[in-house]
Amino acid sequence: MSKTLFEKIWDAHVVSHPPNSPAVLYVDLHLVHEVTSPQAFTELRQRGIKARRPLQTIATMDHSTPTTPRGADGLIPVTDAMAVTQLKTLVDNCNEHGIPVFELGTEKQGIVHVIGPELGLTQPGMTIVCGDSHTSTHGAFGALAFGIGTSEVAHVLATQTLLQNKPLTYEIRVDGQLQEGVTAKDIILAVIANIGIGGGTGHVFEYTGSAIRSLSMEARMTICNMSIEGGARAGLIAPDETTFNYIQGRPHAPQGADWDKAVAHWRTLPSDAGATYDKQLILDADTLAPMITYGTNPGMGMSITERVPDPKQYSDNSQKMALDKALAYMDLQPGQPLLGHKVDVVFVGSCTNSRISDLRLAAEMIKGHRVADGVRMLVVPGSQTVKRQAEAEGLHKVFVEAGAEWREAGCSMCIAMNGDQLQPGQYAVSTSNRNFEGRQGRGGRTFLASPLTAVASAINGVVTDPRTLVAERAFEVTPV
Amino acid sequence: MEPLKPFSASLVPLPIENIDTDQIIPARYLKVTDKNSLAEGCFTDWRQDPNFILNNPRYQAGHILVAGHNFGCGSSREHAPWALKAYGFQAVISTYFADIFRNNSLKNGLLPIVVDAETYQALLDLAEEAPEAEVHIDLASQTVTLPNGQKASFPIDPFSKTCLLEGIDELGYLVKQMPEIEAFEASHPARVQTAG
Ligand code: SF4
Numbered sequence: 001m002s003k004t005l006f007e008k009i010w011d012a013h014v015v016s017h018p019p020n021s022p023a024v025l026y027v028d029l030h031l032v033h034e035v036t037s038p039q040a041f042t043e044l045r046q047r048g049i050k051a052r053r054p055l056q057t058i059a060t061m062d063h064s065t066p067t068t069p070r071g072a073d074g075l076i077p078v079t080d081a082m083a084v085t086q087l088k089t090l091v092d093n094c095n096e097h098g099i100p101v102f103e104l105g106t107e108k109q110g111i112v113h114v115i116g117p118e119l120g121l122t123q124p125g126m127t128i129v130c131g132d133s134h135t136s137t138h139g140a141f142g143a144l145a146f147g148i149g150t151s152e153v154a155h156v157l158a159t160q161t162l163l164q165n166k167p168l169t170y171e172i173r174v175d176g177q178l179q180e181g182v183t184a185k186d187i188i189l190a191v192i193a194n195i196g197i198g199g200g201t202g203h204v205f206e207y208t209g210s211a212i213r214s215l216s217m218e219a220r221m222t223i224c225n226m227s228i229e230g231g232a233r234a235g236l237i238a239p240d241e242t243t244f245n246y247i248q249g250r251p252h253a254p255q256g257a258d259w260d261k262a263v264a265h266w267r268t269l270p271s272d273a274g275a276t277y278d279k280q281l282i283l284d285a286d287t288l289a290p291m292i293t294y295g296t297n298p299g300m301g302m303s304i305t306e307r308v309p310d311p312k313q314y315s316d317n318s319q320k321m322a323l324d325k326a327l328a329y330m331d332l333q334p335g336q337p338l339l340g341h342k343v344d345v346v347f348v349g350s351c352t353n354s355r356i357s358d359l360r361l362a363a364e365m366i367k368g369h370r371v372a373d374g375v376r377m378l379v380v381p382g383s384q385t386v387k388r389q390a391e392a393e394g395l396h397k398v399f400v401e402a403g404a405e406w407r408e409a410g411c412s413m414c415i416a417m418n419g420d421q422l423q424p425g426q427y428a429v430s431t432s433n434r435n436f437e438g439r440q441g442r443g444g445r446t447f448l449a450s451p452l453t454a455v456a457s458a459i460n461g462v463v464t465d466p467r468t469l470v471a472e473r474a475f476e477v478t479p480v
Numbered sequence: 481m482e483p484l485k486p487f488s489a490s491l492v493p494l495p496i497e498n499i500d501t502d503q504i505i506p507a508r509y510l511k512v513t514d515k516n517s518l519a520e521g522c523f524t525d526w527r528q529d530p531n532f533i534l535n536n537p538r539y540q541a542g543h544i545l546v547a548g549h550n551f552g553c554g555s556s557r558e559h560a561p562w563a564l565k566a567y568g569f570q571a572v573i574s575t576y577f578a579d580i581f582r583n584n585s586l587k588n589g590l591l592p593i594v595v596d597a598e599t600y601q602a603l604l605d606l607a608e609e610a611p612e613a614e615v616h617i618d619l620a621s622q623t624v625t626l627p628n629g630q631k632a633s634f635p636i637d638p639f640s641k642t643c644l645l646e647g648i649d650e651l652g653y654l655v656k657q658m659p660e661i662e663a664f665e666a667s668h669p670a671r672v673q674t675a676g
Pocket of ligand 1: 062063111113132134350351352411414415
């Protein structure tokens with residue numbers, strides 16, 4: 001029988017499936033961070049249970065960590081007492097259970113979804129979970145990766161398994177070729193605008209089609225990252241040569257004969273010809289424009305040249321109320337264009353767009369320009385590894401010379417837990433993944449967009465179509 | 481966990497779609513390392529608005545939230561059901577829930593009740609017309625009963641239902657699967673080692 005990529009991974013990880021119960025699903029890799037784990041460790045302690053597979057688990061610090069520059073002692077100062085406690089709790093918990101932990105500012109520390117792939121821990125065919133909804137990122141490698149709650153973090157720590165009902169499948173096929181100035185971020189924002197943020201509920205996405213195949217691994221991660229914003233538990237892309245080339249040689253990648261064996265296995269994973277999905281969406285990459293959100297969820301998005309929609313167009317009352325509330329929060333009028341709208345802050349970062357290719361693209365775009373007066377631009381690398389690489393390439397100098405802030409690695413203004421935040425009423429163009437009310441700081445207003453759109457808007461001080469700058473600059477900005 | 485008994489409570493209407501967990505409990509409340517202090521953070525930013533429903537004296541006694549579809553989308557934070565429970569909610573009724581929120585709620589005895597559009601509207605109308613009116617929720621028969629006797633059934637997977645009714649905890653259940661887990665591991669070598 002023909003199987004999809006999802007079904008192959010699922011079937012290979014079912015430990016048992018008693019009748020009238022969810023399946024017991026085995027977890028190959030468990031990622032842990034400071035915010036969603038403390039109560040899980042408490043649960044284990046109360047029951048006298050030790051982590052079952054500490055070396056199939058890795059912990060990092062990212063959410064509540066500051067990204068401000070290091071002090072004279074080379075350390076990153078944490079001034080928030082609650083964050084100090086949370087970080088210390090993580091270290092104590094990991095030490096107690098023998099779980100490796102990357103502490104703040106150390107060589108491999110970074111956003112949980114950036115470090116897994118860059119260390120070669122994320123590999124095709126695996127099951128990967130984390131107490132974080134953007135675990136879907138790792139699906140770019142053809143791994144079944146999804147976010148879990150804290151109770152489930154305890155389940156995985158204790159048993160290396162989870163109780164799961166089998167989700168349905170949803171093929172998202174993107175054929176064709178992206179136009180200049182249009183990137184992976186625009187693809188995924190278009191998908192979500194199309195199906196709505198609840199559209200994928202109960203499903204696992206698989207992204208297919210020629211436009212997806214031609215993307216780099218980092219661009220594929222940007223797409224899978226935001227699967228959750230379309231309501232899906234996970235997003236998958238079948239592994240191929242691009243995937244294998246990315247993984248080969250990374251610290252945790254298989255080596256020698258193990259490598260050949262692994263690749264041979266990975267080649268069996270893509271969905272079989274004739275495999276069917278429960279749902280399907282088809283998009284044409286050629287017709288996509290840069291996307292931007294106008295509202296307070298990632299589904300409230302449009303082409304950058306369009307105008308803010310009118311709540312009156314909805315007959316459904318709860319839809320109308322949601323858009324009314326969103327426009328009031330954003331202080332936008334129906335029918336208003338976003339192009340030319342003032343911008344106070346530009347944030348380049350987050351597990352969606354903080355990898356080296358994102359930073360290269362942003363640097364290429366801003367080179368020779370300056371951040372407009374009155375605009376604050378933050379560039380926050382996704383990990384210490386990304387930061388070192390960017391500095392080796394001199395990208396940090398480009399940003400600093402242009403008037404942007406160059407930061408330490410972490411989630412930063414994506415979630416505004418660490419002091420990096422918008423002030424009430426400010427507008428930001430952000431490369432992150434969520435524009436929920438208050439997400440980037442209480443009263444702050446977020447336009448989600450690609451790194452190109454974010455940088456173009458920083459340069460002009462207003463929301464800007466990056467294609468105007470790309471054309472004018474006459475260099476080729478390689479889309480990621 | 482305590483077994484979940486049938487209960488009656490009045491409603492709080494919040495008919496907005498796609499309410500995300502950042503609204504239910506903003507990130508700045510996530511630095512706690514326990515669960516108990518979250519009531520204060522529940523919908524805290526929306527509560528700044530004096531017209532917000534939770535500030536309306538008519539709905540102070542409500543323990544069942546009736547919310548627009550896709551309630552609980554966004555972040556996987558289990559702090560969302562913890563905060564709703566700490567605030568005093570026993571159930572949330574919607575036309576559908578975001579996956580992770582629904583899972584997290586079931587694990588904490590906060591019932592996520594999915595009803596059809598017609599029942600949803602009837603509940604909103606009831607909340608609007610008679611805020612003090614109570615509906616009865618019975619998990620065993622999977623029914624919501626309105627004061628006029630109108631009944632609606634709601635779906636729940638049999639496993640979660642048993643766990644909730646009998647107070648079975650899922651971690652205990654999984655630990656009992658250890659022989660199967662060990663057998664699986666014997667034929668499924670670890671894919672990666674994070675150290676060493
Ligand atoms: S960068 Fe943002 S979305 Fe990603 S893990 Fe951090 S807080 Fe979550």
